[in-house]
Structures are given as C-alpha cells and as structure tokens.
Amino acid sequence: MVLRTHDLDKSSRSLFSKMLIFALPIMAMNILQLLFNAADMIVVGRYSGSEALAAVGATGSLINLIVNLFMGLSVGTSVVTAQDYGAGNPDAVSRTVHTSIGISIIGGLIVMGVGLVLCEPLLILMGTPEDILHLSVLYMKIYFLGLPASMIYNFGAAILRAIGDSRRPMYFLTMTGIVNVLFNMFFVIVLNMSVDGVAWATVISQYLALVLIMVSLSRSVGAIRFRFHLLRIDSHKLKDIIKIGLPAGLQGLLFSISNVLIQSAVNSFGSVMVAASAAAGNVEGFVGTAMNGYYNAAITFTGQSMGAKKYDRIDDIAKVCTILVFATWILLGGATLLIGESLLGLYTSNPEVIELGMLRLKVMMAAYFTCGTMNVFPGLTRAMGYSILPMLCTLVGACLMRIVWLSTVFRWYPTVIVLFMCYPVTWALAGLGQVASFFYARSQIRKRAALETESVEVSL
Numbered sequence: 001m002v003l004r005t006h007d008l009d010k011s012s013r014s015l016f017s018k019m020l021i022f023a024l025p026i027m028a029m030n031i032l033q034l035l036f037n038a039a040d041m042i043v044v045g046r047y048s049g050s051e052a053l054a055a056v057g058a059t060g061s062l063i064n065l066i067v068n069l070f071m072g073l074s075v076g077t078s079v080v081t082a083q084d085y086g087a088g089n090p091d092a093v094s095r096t097v098h099t100s101i102g103i104s105i106i107g108g109l110i111v112m113g114v115g116l117v118l119c120e121p122l123l124i125l126m127g128t129p130e131d132i133l134h135l136s137v138l139y140m141k142i143y144f145l146g147l148p149a150s151m152i153y154n155f156g157a158a159i160l161r162a163i164g165d166s167r168r169p170m171y172f173l174t175m176t177g178i179v180n181v182l183f184n185m186f187f188v189i190v191l192n193m194s195v196d197g198v199a200w201a202t203v204i205s206q207y208l209a210l211v212l213i214m215v216s217l218s219r220s221v222g223a224i225r226f227r228f229h230l231l232r233i234d235s236h237k238l239k240d241i242i243k244i245g246l247p248a249g250l251q252g253l254l255f256s257i258s259n260v261l262i263q264s265a266v267n268s269f270g271s272v273m274v275a276a277s278a279a280a281g282n283v284e285g286f287v288g289t290a291m292n293g294y295y296n297a298a299i300t301f302t303g304q305s306m307g308a309k310k311y312d313r314i315d316d317i318a319k320v321c322t323i324l325v326f327a328t329w330i331l332l333g334g335a336t337l338l339i340g341e342s343l344l345g346l347y348t349s350n351p352e353v354i355e356l357g358m359l360r361l362k363v364m365m366a367a368y369f370t371c372g373t374m375n376v377f378p379g380l381t382r383a384m385g386y387s388i389l390p391m392l393c394t395l396v397g398a399c400l401m402r403i404v405w406l407s408t409v410f411r412w413y414p415t416v417i418v419l420f421m422c423y424p425v426t427w428a429l430a431g432l433g434q435v436a437s438f439f440y441a442r443s444q445i446r447k448r449a450a451l452e453t454e455s456v457e458v459s460l
Helices: 012-048 050-057 060-086 090-125 130-162 167-190 195-219 235-267 271-307 313-338 340-347 351-365 369-383 388-407 416-459
Strands: none
Touching: 012 050, 012 167, 012 195, 012 271, 012 313, 012 340, 050 130, 050 195, 050 271, 060 090, 060 130, 060 235, 060 271, 060 369, 090 130, 090 235, 130 167, 130 195, 130 271, 167 195, 235 271, 235 369, 235 388, 235 416, 271 313, 271 340, 271 351, 271 369, 313 340, 313 351, 313 369, 313 416, 340 351, 351 416, 369 388, 369 416, 388 416
C-alpha cells in the first residue's frame, strides 16, 4: 500500500484501519526477523550447546551500541522523505533518497571498521564469561563484515516506508530470512560449524537484502527511483536528515550503553544466566518488534500530515497508536506468559535456563505497554520536527535512571529479579517523558498553524 496525501483526510475509523494496514507488514517483517534470529539461536543452542547460545546472546547489546548511531540517521531519512512526499515535492524526495544511500554506504564502512577493531576489548570490558569469550569475538568479527549491506538495506527500507510502501521490505526480509535459516542449518548441522556458521549465514542474507533493496529502488517509478549517476550527498538534505536522525541515533546509542551495563550485570551471574536472558530476550522481542510497527506508522502518517499541513490529524494518529500499543500488549504479552516455557524449550533443553528465562519474562511482560509507549511516541514527536526532546527523555528516563538503578538498588539487592525490574521502571519513566514531549510539540504545531491562518487572513 502506498499512501497518498489525500488519504489523510479520512475519519478516525478509517485512519485506524489505514494505520493498522500499514503497520501490519512492518509487524510481520519485524516478527519474521525475530523468527529468523530465533532460528539462529535455536540451531546454535540445540546443536552447539548452551555455551554457544550464551556466546551469541552476549553480543546483542554491544552490536547495538556500535550500530545504533548510524541506524538512527535512517529515522531522519524516513521523516524527511515523508515530509517531502506529503508536500508533493519530487525533486526534494529524489535528493533525499540519493543523499540517504550515500550516508548509508559511508556509515556502513565506518561501523564495520569500528566493530572489527573494538569488539574483543569491549566484550572483555563487559565481563563476558571466559568460557564463551572466544566464541563471542568470533561471532562479532564475522557479523560486522555484513554491516555495510545491512546499513544500506535499512536506509532503503526507510525510504520505501516513508512513502507508505511497507510491503516490499517485508517481502525482501522474508526471502533473505529463509536463505539465512537454510544456511544456518547447512553450516551448523551439516558442516558442524558453531557460532561462525550462524554469523556467515547472517552475512550472506544481509548482502542478498542489499541487492534486493537496491534493485527495487532502481526500478521504482517516480521520485524515489535510485540512479547511480545521481548518487551524491546534498548538503541541505544532509542537514535535514542529521537534524532529525542524529538525536535519534544518539538516543539509540545512549540506550545501548545502558543495555550494555545491564548485560554486564547479567554476565556476572554466569553463562547459564546469559543463555537464559538471551533466550527470554529473543522471545519478548516478538512483542516489542510488533509495537515497533506502530512507531514506523507514526513517523509516516505524522510526517506526511506535516508536509500536507494537515495538523489536525496528529491527535487522531496519537490516539490510534496508543490503542494499538495496549491491544498488542494484552494479546501478545498474555500469550507470551501462557506459552513462555514451551517457547524457551525450543532454544534449549536445560531446565535451569528455562526457569531463569521465565523469571525474566514474568518481570518484563507485567508492564510491557510502558515499553511500547516509550518507543512509539518519539515517532510522533520526531515527525513533527522535534527530535532532541525524545532523545533527552530517553537519556534521563531510561539511560541515566538505569545507571542509577544499577548503582543503588541493584547494588543493595543484587538479585536477578531486581536486575530485570530495571527495565519496566525505566520504561515507565521514559514513557511519561515521551508523552509530555509529544504534547509540547503538538502545542507548538498548533501555534504555528494559528499564525499561518492569521497570515492568510491578513493577506486577504
């Protein structure tokens, strides 16, 4: 489905259906991605043992730490493209597209280099258990070879979503995910490889995704069509993308730093706890990534509304996003608790790992709607052109408070439950700040709209 500007002038009921239809392919894409990631962990956990499972799980927060700064710029791509598209400015859309691809190429190469050099010392700094350290280093070094392809794909997918096309990225991810799973099974089961087999399968699928997204953009009709001879970084578009995307990237970076600190605390409980946390985190991720579809919908619908100067639609978009977040929490969060043990049993047959994993799931799912609120409302605020406020809310409400929690409450009561309670407590604090930021940004937009109306009336 590709959105058109006139589609924004619909009833709230129609808006609900349009946002849900737009979000569903993104949700499906995110869930498929997690399914494929789960397949990685299931294959390596079942056929290479719990140490290999722990080794892969120990790398997630560190990979996000290194990657998220540049990935945040793809948010700027999505917002700027949506605003230009909503304003009906094809030349601006084209310049944004080619600037974004240029940024992704440069960013991907930088992230790959940083990851290859720093992965081992950072894993040691995090206190990664010695029995899995060598496997974690091996996995990360291979994984980062695919980062340039992953970066270009994510920027390309952001461009497609910005014009309302959430289906093609889903199709591409489905194809590459299947390839990833097949190579996982071949490398690990047939060739008896371990984490290196899972990593190489991921790299191969990432470069396939790169080919698919670039062929799609090259064959697209209209302003988003990519043409190699137009590949250059437009200084004005770069400034617009950085204005929105850099705070988003810094937010992701700061968020990842806090998660690295939590992972370090998890590491202190040993490799069994690392494996349990990794498996449980993968399971609960299905709920979080489903909610992430609403974040992308919020960016696209709000961005196009801003470009078309349909400011009155923003409140309706926020209401729909809130309803969808709560509904997803009730349905998927409840299902996760009901069948959590069976799901964890797919990753490992170790009863201690399953027991500890369920402990984490119970703590997380109790208030997971706060995570959805914290993640979705920044999309609304950024699409209105206010990107620093969401970053500050995450910095204080999530990152700083997690450090405080680990330094005080967890230090006083160093138990697994107290450690994992850090997540819902900081989600709630950051979520309240994100909602307040949205209302502030909305009030500023209303003032702007009133001034524009007065200006028109005076000129008449």
